[in-house]
Amino acid sequence: MSNSLDRLIGGIITTLRAHVIPHVNDGYARGQAIGVIDLLNNIAPRLEWARAPLAEAVAERRRAIREVRTLLPNAPDGEHELSDQALLSASSAELAAERDRLDGEISDLIAWTHGAGARAAGADADIAAAIALLRQHVRDDLKREMKLTKKPLFAEISKATGGGPEHH
């Protein structure tokens, strides 16, 4: 779960102001650090999360749900989803909300396919196929997310913050 853009930018500015700039002694470096704050202040009102990955996330979830419902027509319905037309004009925030709603619907389908309701309503082979389909969707979705996820700098951070010598 990434944080909201507002909070991330606010947090970066706070960290620079409170914990970095007071310890920067070189004049040029100090000016540049303040320049970063100036830029962030101006970038912030112009930013939103990239739309394309969110639109793809929504489309892939809808496809997975549709395929599961084809296999198991008696599966419980989800909440009303955004129309195709609404999706085309949806903002990033609306797409993120729809992605999260669809994740809830997929979670409900996962629970339902593992419960007595599915066994009463569908053939074992169809249930197994639906479970496999849901699992593949989950795996593929996480792999897509990983393409956007950079390797963490934990080693560098630990070294900088004294993750080694002489401390409790």
Added chain:
Amino acid sequence: MSALDTFDADRMRCRLQAYLRQQVGDDVEIGTLKRYTVGFSWVTFGFAATWSEDGRRITHDLILRIGPPSGIFAPYRAAPEFVTLRSLADSRVPVPRVYWYSDDSTALGAPFFVCAFVKGDAPVPWTADGGPAFDEVARLNLGDQFIAALAALHTFSWRDTPVAGIDGATDPEETASSQIAFWERLMRQWSARRYPILEWALIWFRAHAPRAPRIGVVHGDYRIGNFLERDGRITAILDWELVHLGDPMEDLGWICLQAWRGRLPYLCHLLTRDELMQKYQKLTGMPIDLAALHYWEVFGTFKLAVMHLGASYCFETRDFNDLRMAGMGFQLPRMLLQLESAMERAA
């Protein structure tokens, strides 16, 4: 007293000195507080305190650990960790000596405890090139001590000690369900968004919950990064905030997490899986059930993913401005993918 500001070391020092004067006597003097930035949860300060003992002025190097209201596991309680460390003082588990604690926020603005400073390095699981943290000699040496300390903890006779009063499950049938409930509650508190693989994991945990072979003291975060090493010796096991009574296999599963070894075969950079099992079984006399070990490895991966949700939540809502917390939020897909893989391997 005002609310806690963990970056105001001068004010904290005044409050701490007032507290220590109540505990030890009016002649206590303490030096400047040095804040350590290694942890993500409790805030840690080092300081020197001098007081009179038998007519002599003695200086003690001490550690103050404070559970901030904005921290990931807030509201904190110092008692479980303090009680456990005090009870383990004469055991074969290397722990810092503890002095005082309070779960009342009056004195310092938040729950806290004071313990001895222990010298040593805290090796971390992240290396610059993703390679081993130790050479082979150090790996084997520290691996032996790492398992010996865990075996000592898991065979510790806790029933007639104050540790019997800490949280957890003492019914072998309830250890897994107790942990599932604990972490599910935190997951729902920290994230309104429902992540399908986390929901799937909960179903799997309930369907495959093992019976604990015995009840022991579970550290809850036993891994590389949470021990100190000096001159080839593990000098202290740290970070007991998740300590509870439960299934000792839980700690073993946590050691197995991919997050503590990357692509290396060495669990926590210290032991192969075979070495872990052989050494633990030899030291404790307790056989390891492979299915249970896998179960707790999957559960640990789930727990770590939930901790990432918590870090992100704290950053977003509690004004906890450590950018590492926000960074953890971005790593959630990595944790969820590791969870999916761990479930697949255990199936």
